[in-house]
Amino acid sequence: MIFASVIFLCVFLPIFLALYYLTPFKYRSPLILAGSYAFYAWWRMDFTFLFAGVTLATYLISVRMEKSATPAISQKWLIFGIIGNLLTLGYFKYFNFGVRAWQDMTGSDWVGWHVILPIGVSFYIFHCISYLIDIHRKDAEVAKSYWDFAAFTALFPHLIAGPVLRYKDLAWQFQNRTHTWEKFNEGVLRFAMGFAKKVLIADTLAPLADMAFAQANPSLLDSWLGILAYAAQLYFDFSGYSEMAVGLALMMGFRFIENFDAPYTSRSITEFWQRWHISLSTWLRDYLYIPLGGNRKGAIRTYINLFLTMLLGGLWHGANWTFILWGALHGAFLALEKLLINSRHSRENGNLSLNAEIPASAGMTTKKTNKAPYPALLAWPLTWLVVMVGWVFFRATNISTAFDFMRGMFGGNTLMVSGELIWQITPLMLATLAAAWLIALSRFLKAGWAAELSLGKQTAVMALFVVAFCKLIAQSHSPFLYFQF
Amino acid sequence: MTQRFSAYFFCLLLLALFAAGVVRAVQHPLEADPSWVDGKATLKLEKSFEKEQAFEVYAKSLWGMLNYGLFNTTGKGAVVGEDGWFYTAEEFETPKDFDKNIADNLAYIANVKQQLTAKNIALLLVIIPAKARVYPEHLGLKKMPDQRQGLYSRILRHSRAGGNPEIIDGLSVLQTAKKLSPVFMRTDTHWTPEGAEAMAAAVAEQAKLSLPSATFQTTNGDKPKHYSGDLAKFSQTEKLKSLFPELAETRREYTTANASEGDLFGEAAIPVALVGTSYSAMSEWNFTGFLQQALQADVMNVADEGGGPVAPMRKFLKEVLPQNPDLKLVIWEFPERFFPVDYRKISPLPLGEVAEHSDAGEGL
Numbered sequence: 126m127i128f129a130s131v132i133f134l135c136v137f138l139p140i141f142l143a144l145y146y147l148t149p150f151k152y153r154s155p156l157i158l159a160g161s162y163a164f165y166a167w168w169r170m171d172f173t174f175l176f177a178g179v180t181l182a183t184y185l186i187s188v189r190m191e192k193s194a195t196p197a198i199s200q201k202w203l204i205f206g207i208i209g210n211l212l213t214l215g216y217f218k219y220f221n222f223g224v225r226a227w228q229d230m231t232g233s234d235w236v237g238w239h240v241i242l243p244i245g246v247s248f249y250i251f252h253c254i255s256y257l258i259d260i261h262r263k264d265a266e267v268a269k270s271y272w273d274f275a276a277f278t279a280l281f282p283h284l285i286a287g288p289v290l291r292y293k294d295l296a297w298q299f300q301n302r303t304h305t306w307e308k309f310n311e312g313v314l315r316f317a318m319g320f321a322k323k324v325l326i327a328d329t330l331a332p333l334a335d336m337a338f339a340q341a342n343p344s345l346l347d348s349w350l351g352i353l354a355y356a357a358q359l360y361f362d363f364s365g366y367s368e369m370a371v372g373l374a375l376m377m378g379f380r381f382i383e384n385f386d387a388p389y390t391s392r393s394i395t396e397f398w399q400r401w402h403i404s405l406s407t408w409l410r411d412y413l414y415i416p417l418g419g420n421r422k423g424a425i426r427t428y429i430n431l432f433l434t435m436l437l438g439g440l441w442h443g444a445n446w447t448f449i450l451w452g453a454l455h456g457a458f459l460a461l462e463k464l465l466i467n468s469r470h471s472r473e474n475g476n477l478s479l480n481a482e483i484p485a486s487a488g489m490t491t492k493k494t495n496k497a498p499y500p501a502l503l504a505w506p507l508t509w510l511v512v513m514v515g516w517v518f519f520r521a522t523n524i525s526t527a528f529d530f531m532r533g534m535f536g537g538n539t540l541m542v543s544g545e546l547i548w549q550i551t552p553l554m555l556a557t558l559a560a561a562w563l564i565a566l567s568r569f570l571k572a573g574w575a576a577e578l579s580l581g582k583q584t585a586v587m588a589l590f591v592v593a594f595c596k597l598i599a600q601s602h603s604p605f606l607y608f609q610f
Numbered sequence: 611m612t613q614r615f616s617a618y619f620f621c622l623l624l625l626a627l628f629a630a631g632v633v634r635a636v637q638h639p640l641e642a643d644p645s646w647v648d649g650k651a652t653l654k655l656e657k658s659f660e661k662e663q664a665f666e667v668y669a670k671s672l673w674g675m676l677n678y679g680l681f682n683t684t685g686k687g688a689v690v691g692e693d694g695w696f697y698t699a700e701e702f703e704t705p706k707d708f709d710k711n712i713a714d715n716l717a718y719i720a721n722v723k724q725q726l727t728a729k730n731i732a733l734l735l736v737i738i739p740a741k742a743r744v745y746p747e748h749l750g751l752k753k754m755p756d757q758r759q760g761l762y763s764r765i766l767r768h769s770r771a772g773g774n775p776e777i778i779d780g781l782s783v784l785q786t787a788k789k790l791s792p793v794f795m796r797t798d799t800h801w802t803p804e805g806a807e808a809m810a811a812a813v814a815e816q817a818k819l820s821l822p823s824a825t826f827q828t829t830n831g832d833k834p835k836h837y838s839g840d841l842a843k844f845s846q847t848e849k850l851k852s853l854f855p856e857l858a859e860t861r862r863e864y865t866t867a868n869a870s871e872g873d874l875f876g877e878a879a880i881p882v883a884l885v886g887t888s889y890s891a892m893s894e895w896n897f898t899g900f901l902q903q904a905l906q907a908d909v910m911n912v913a914d915e916g917g918g919p920v921a922p923m924r925k926f927l928k929e930v931l932p933q934n935p936d937l938k939l940v941i942w943e944f945p946e947r948f949f950p951v952d953y954r955k956i957s958p959l960p961l962g963e964v965a966e967h968s969d970a971g972e973g974l
Contacts, residue, residue, distance in 0.1 A: 134627055142624070310615070580612045580615055
């Protein structure tokens with residue numbers, strides 16, 4: 126089941142919200158759990174048992190960690206929990222990829238067996254791992270109630286495609302959240318806007334991106350139309366989904382973190398990752414980059430840690446060499462930017478050693494980077510270009526196709542829009558593409574926009590929602606792109 | 611109150627949608643699948659639930675009005691030109707195995723000719739050109755892909771080679787006829803009755819067979835009839851169609867009657883069979899009637915709508931031909947846009963009906 130579907134709007138959401146508000150507060154966590162499992166089981170009941178099993182096992186391990194006689198034993202439980210979760214993720218997500226890679230490397234014809242990828246597995250495994258690590262670090266306490274923890278991992282707004290949340294950030298809300306009409310109103314507006322982003326923008330641009338990427342030898346205009354469409358589709362699909370998740374959570378009194386903040390306005394890749402999929406980048410910082418050593422072990426090690434973190438971040442997105450290459454590209458640029466900032470800092474402080482102490486502000490921080498590593502005029506166009514090139518790998522089915530597409534982008538094929546494409550491009554697609562980029566390159570919807578909105582603007586948002594709903598009915602729905610993760 | 615407006619509106623909307631869902635579930639049984647564990651049952655249930663919702667036609671109409679009204683865009687399946695002209699997307703598509711499918715279909719046509727020649731039956735192939743080829747002036751910025759641009763001349767060139775049936779160059783016929791009256795409907799995939807009449811006259815001129823004569827007379831209706839074509843449906847404006855007058859047009863109604871009907875001594879065998887698609891099957895265009903008038907001979911219509919030109923021919927060869935040994939002429943109407951279609955995907959042909967990757971592909 127997805128949010129932008131008739132069954133969700135006509136059946137699941139009305140019934141769930143009605144039951145939620147009729148249920149006394151102390152029973153709401155079990156209700157959230159039951160509703161969320163029903164939401165997940167709508168896809169497949171068998172994998173719901175897997176999900177429930179992972180949740181229960183993680184919780185039991187956290188209890189063992191708390192009750193361990195010594196920190197060393199607690200740490201063993203932690204390692205057991207992390208390995209167990211990673212093995213689960215590894216098997217379901219990477220087994221098929223591993224078989225293909227084995228065949229390619231050895232020429233073997235062993236095909237193994239096909240493993241189905243459970244939807245949301247990448248997200249719920251990360252939720253469980255962060256929970257265990259936070260307990261070990263004493264950043265969080267073991268959940269007082271299993272129902273609260275299970276409801277947290279299953280909470281359907283973020284279950285399938287994030288944001289990647291931490292139990293410690295929501296724990297207090299499971300016990301103490303408020304429910305007001307104003308909060309519900311804010312949630313409705315966030316949900317409506319996210320729905321409109323997904324259906325009116327992302328779904329309209331999807332066919333344009335698909336057509337362009339299907340060309341064997343795309344022309345210059347084919348490929349640029351295609352990548353502009355895809356970059357916008359991905360942003361509005363994913364940020365739309367995240368916005369719907371934030372909205373649905375608000376309707377239940379929960380406040381999630383924001384996941385996007387005008388990422389295409391970034392002036393460096395470092396800044397990009399402070400604006401794109403913020404919940405993932407901070408998760409990678411806290412649970413991968415910092416344990417690897419972060420920026421505490423000298424400059425060279427910092428660059429390696431940045432590169433490795435993004436390489437694995439790329440792999441998290443999908444079981445394909447293209448995602449690894451995408452991660453490597455971003456990792457390389459993060460490292461390069463760190464080098465440039467370090468060099469500038471060294472020159473400014475008269476210290477030319479590469480292994481000089483690096484100021485804390487030069488690491489992966491949550492504060493937006495004020496000093497772009499590139500000259501002012503170059504910063505935005507260069508960053509934007511790197512991001513677009515990266516999306517080619519993200520979208521292409523294999524590396525060869527990605528390079529074929531880029532050949533078109535950089536003038537290696539013909540110039541004009543190809544005949545196979547031109548008759549399919551509609552005025553609606555072009556208008557939507559233009560509007561999408563105008564919105565994406567502005568800081569149009571700032572954090573907190575939906576609170577205290579005027580009546581006129583609220584009417585406009587609800588009208589957009591109604592139009593989007595009508596479009597959903599008129600055309601078959603397309604699934605969220607991040608579902609494959 | 612302002613900060614509750616959207617909340618109230620949304621709750622009312624959800625209530626209305628839920629009520630519509632309940633009504634839908636009660637009025638039409640939902641379809642499910644016995645397999646609940648692996649998600650098949652819920653998927654089928656969901657797809658079943660989405661159909662026939664009470665709000666469906668209104669939602670589609672509102673979106674259609676905005677999409678077509680503001681952006682001159684329709685649903686997938688139609689290409690919107692200028693001046694209210696619509697074209698079917700099938701005339702622009704370049705499916706996989708484009709060349710191979712053309713070669714296979716040409717080989718099948720040659721095979722059909724052989725079968726009919728063996729029974730002393732002449733075959734006349736009427737190639738109906740793409741509407742976008744006859745009326746390119748209304749395409750605007752849209753144009754056919756290169757592969758499609760050259761398709762008609764390829765077919766003509768191949769068909770004029772030996773061993774192939776006689777053909778009617780439908781493009782020449784309709785380009786000449788369009789100077790006198792429209793030959794394609796503006797909002798429909800099909801030709802006008804006047805276009806069908808011009809083609810029937812060309813068939814009669816080329817047929818030159820001695821056919822048992824009959825007297826047919828065609829009359830046309832007094833008033834043009836209001837008509838909204840199949841392509842206009844892609845605008846999805848439905849309940850709001852009246853806002854867009856260009857989505858409707860008129861057509862004349864023609865009727866052809868056999869003036870020599872009523873003989874007391876049995877029925878004469880019908881000498882001509884018409885096989886084809888909706889261009890022939892639909893009575894709106896009166897192609898059968900015009901052929902009867904032009905040939906002054908009875909014509910048996912075995913055309914079929916919706917399956918392309920190959921399936922009706924297969925059915926004709928298998929079921930109709932054995933029952934009609936006195937046939938003299940088969941007219942096979944074959945729209946240009948169907949040549950690149952792989953009919954094996956629609957209904958697999960037995961071995962022998964299509965040459966194994968055709969030599970007909972060479973030299974095209």
